[in-house]
Amino acid sequence: MSKDNQILENLTSKEYEHGWSVNYEADEAPLGLNEDIIRWISAKKEEPSWLLEWRLKAFKTWQAMKEPEWSNVNYRKMDLQALRYYSAPKQSKNPKNLKEVDPELIAIYERLGISLNEQKRLQGIAIDVVLDSVSVATTFKETLGKLGIIFCSFSEAVKEHPDLIKKYLGSVIPMTDNYYASLNAAVFSDGSFCYIPKGVRCPMELSTYFRINAANTGQFERTLIVADDSSYVSYLEGCTAPQRDENQLHAAVVEIYAGAHSEVKYSTVQNWFPGDKNGKGGIYNFVTKRGICAGDHSKISWTQVETGSAITWKYPSCILKGDYSIGEFYSVAVTNNYQQADTGTKMIHIGKNTKSRIVSKGISAGKSQNSYRGQVQVMKRAHNARNFSQCDSLLMGNQCGAHTFPYIDIANPSAKVEHEATTSKIGEDQIFYCNQRGIATEDAVALIVNGYAKEVLNQLPMEFAVEAQKLLALTLEGSVG
Amino acid sequence: MLSIKNLHASIEGTPILRGINLEVKAGEVHAIMGPNGSGKSTLASVLAGREEYEVTDGKVLFQGKELLSLSPEDRARKGLFLAFQYPIEIPGVSTTNFLRTALNQVREHRGQEPLDAVKFLSLMKEKMALVEIDQKLLSRSLNEGFSGGEKKRNEIFQMAMLEPVLSILDETDSGLDIDALRIVSNGVNKLKSDKTATIVVTHYQRLLDYIIPDFVHVLYRGRIVKSGTKELALELEEKGYDWIKEEVDSTATI
Ligand SMILES: Nc1ncnc2c1ncn2[C@@H]1O[C@H](COP(=O)(O)OP(=O)(O)OP(=O)(O)O)[C@@H](O)[C@H]1O
Ligand SMILES: [Mg+2]
Numbered sequence: 001m002s003k004d005n006q007i008l009e010n011l012t013s014k015e016y017e018h019g020w021s022v023n024y025e026a027d028e029a030p031l032g033l034n035e036d037i038i039r040w041i042s043a044k045k046e047e048p049s050w051l052l053e054w055r056l057k058a059f060k061t062w063q064a065m066k067e068p069e070w071s072n073v074n075y076r077k078m079d080l081q082a083l084r085y086y087s088a089p090k091q092s093k094n095p096k097n098l099k100e101v102d103p104e105l106i107a108i109y110e111r112l113g114i115s116l117n118e119q120k121r122l123q124g125i126a127i128d129v130v131l132d133s134v135s136v137a138t139t140f141k142e143t144l145g146k147l148g149i150i151f152c153s154f155s156e157a158v159k160e161h162p163d164l165i166k167k168y169l170g171s172v173i174p175m176t177d178n179y180y181a182s183l184n185a186a187v188f189s190d191g192s193f194c195y196i197p198k199g200v201r202c203p204m205e206l207s208t209y210f211r212i213n214a215a216n217t218g219q220f221e222r223t224l225i226v227a228d229d230s231s232y233v234s235y236l237e238g239c240t241a242p243q244r245d246e247n248q249l250h251a252a253v254v255e256i257y258a259g260a261h262s263e264v265k266y267s268t269v270q271n272w273f274p275g276d277k278n279g280k281g282g283i284y285n286f287v288t289k290r291g292i293c294a295g296d297h298s299k300i301s302w303t304q305v306e307t308g309s310a311i312t313w314k315y316p317s318c319i320l321k322g323d324y325s326i327g328e329f330y331s332v333a334v335t336n337n338y339q340q341a342d343t344g345t346k347m348i349h350i351g352k353n354t355k356s357r358i359v360s361k362g363i364s365a366g367k368s369q370n371s372y373r374g375q376v377q378v379m380k381r382a383h384n385a386r387n388f389s390q391c392d393s394l395l396m397g398n399q400c401g402a403h404t405f406p407y408i409d410i411a412n413p414s415a416k417v418e419h420e421a422t423t424s425k426i427g428e429d430q431i432f433y434c435n436q437r438g439i440a441t442e443d444a445v446a447l448i449v450n451g452y453a454k455e456v457l458n459q460l461p462m463e464f465a466v467e468a469q470k471l472l473a474l475t476l477e478g479s480v481g
Numbered sequence: 482m483l484s485i486k487n488l489h490a491s492i493e494g495t496p497i498l499r500g501i502n503l504e505v506k507a508g509e510v511h512a513i514m515g516p517n518g519s520g521k522s523t524l525a526s527v528l529a530g531r532e533e534y535e536v537t538d539g540k541v542l543f544q545g546k547e548l549l550s551l552s553p554e555d556r557a558r559k560g561l562f563l564a565f566q567y568p569i570e571i572p573g574v575s576t577t578n579f580l581r582t583a584l585n586q587v588r589e590h591r592g593q594e595p596l597d598a599v600k601f602l603s604l605m606k607e608k609m610a611l612v613e614i615d616q617k618l619l620s621r622s623l624n625e626g627f628s629g630g631e632k633k634r635n636e637i638f639q640m641a642m643l644e645p646v647l648s649i650l651d652e653t654d655s656g657l658d659i660d661a662l663r664i665v666s667n668g669v670n671k672l673k674s675d676k677t678a679t680i681v682v683t684h685y686q687r688l689l690d691y692i693i694p695d696f697v698h699v700l701y702r703g704r705i706v707k708s709g710t711k712e713l714a715l716e717l718e719e720k721g722y723d724w725i726k727e728e729v730d731s732t733a734t735i
Pocket of ligand 1 (some may be wrong): 566
């Protein structure tokens, strides 16, 4: 075995660092999935009847649907009746502020390196933390409130801002959209809601941190972001889960609405437990994310760094309805060991002079499979639509796979669509060159991979970019064969 | 400083180095010349620790210690530097970033604190002046799209930053224009001291007008077949290699 391979062996067996779990008293739904469970969840959350009806309708739709099989991933289907659809840490009901949040829960986040103490945060990031099925805390509410910005848990939004929720819930991703989105609509338990009023530039990053703690529990959260005309917001999402032998399901929905001249940046650093090095356990990350550029000159930008999950099935998309609207998708997807990722985007050009840009960087190591799947659709009235797609794959070792599935669908002849794709390998000569300057192999790999992913990492807010760089290095250290 | 004894190395079973002997002392400059394919770059790579080459026999001491069992990065950290004949491109990584990583790892090995951004930048400024390299080049992706000459100049800039004990320059002169050759050579000369040594691999006497060698060796078919002083280089320039090849081939026992 060469030295590089040995380092690979040592390093890829490194433990997932967020794999711990804690025991807390939980308020749980019984196992299984049926109408009664949905009623149970809705009652638990003291929801208005229209929302219960909406859930039940979604459930009916879902029952008639089949789990999709078109993606390039292989896995044993989950027994959805063996899951629990609600689990919440018992704490003083609806804490009004951080002081009322159970210190034990705050400690969980401290351990994850996320401080909920507003004074402690250096840079302004307001954060909503979701543990299993519920939001446990939201910071900086008051500061934001002065600007008319609403940032709170989904449950709270249903109670406090029912008109907004009624208007926008399911407006971008209908409850009938797809198998996982419909399931989410039926059983979602919490998530974040954010509303930026007209003309307001949100002064800090808004962020949701998702953590799955309980076993046998699916996490089904919804995030809804509404940016009114001429507003701006940058939103971050992070996530981790304990290391467990059985697979866990995460089926989230994120909807973004962007009014005229508004801009929404949505960044994700996904670090769900990927399974162990033999492919045991790990999160099934089946997520539906979509934004609509509803108004003219609006812009939605998705940036994702996907390092975790056993299986990722995720296509953050943009519907470019407003004239001159812009959609962007920047992605780094890393797979190692037995991970499988099928991820990409959809850019749907409806308005005139709409533009989209796709930059996808896949990195595969170990025995993993990494697929880019992207669609660029130009509708009939979308005059002068422009798309540029760049899909690169980096292979480490020769047991992994990289695949690209671009779909281009053009109904207006004035469209200009460009697609570039490359596949490369980390060269032994690149590593030797670094070694010769005194750089150890694992650091050389980190350097090369971060260089490769730079265009995407540059899109992330500063603090997040540094985290993401470290994460990339950690996921891949030494995986050169 | 460097003592090579009966070094044999092969690649994929083909012997390339077939008994190299060479002694380099601190303060010396050695030039290695020889026809294409004679094994000059192979020797440089083997000394730097490239894994593809298998050392089948021989011994190398560097600063009195066994060299061949060390990893490439440890050799570098102990002060061995190779300016590549064909520098490698690393997309998305600037020379600055690359060197900062390298220098701090070297410093760590030497038990020194990492340089903070301010100190690092002032060191960069100083060394940039030495080889007259443009700041803009250093913020671009390492070697990506660099011209041949820019790559070579960048190699010597890296050498200046890392302050090696033994520098091996593999055809650093090829690709440099006349002015650049003078500037880069002057840089190399300024970096020399009685504590460092330099091995220059070259095809041309021209370089040796600037970097004056104490010894000149001719490598042919994996062996040093002739050694002399700087006059040997002049003689080669004039007569080529045929006379040496004939000498060797007539007495060869292959
Ligand atoms: N993988 C390989 N398999 C077989 N022979 C190889 C391999 N790699 C290099 N060689 C041979 O080793 C010999 C020495 O090559 P090397 O690069 O050391 O020559 P050099 O003296 O530096 O030549 P130049 O002056 O052209 O740079 C050459 O004949 C080359 O073809
Ligand atoms: Mg050579």
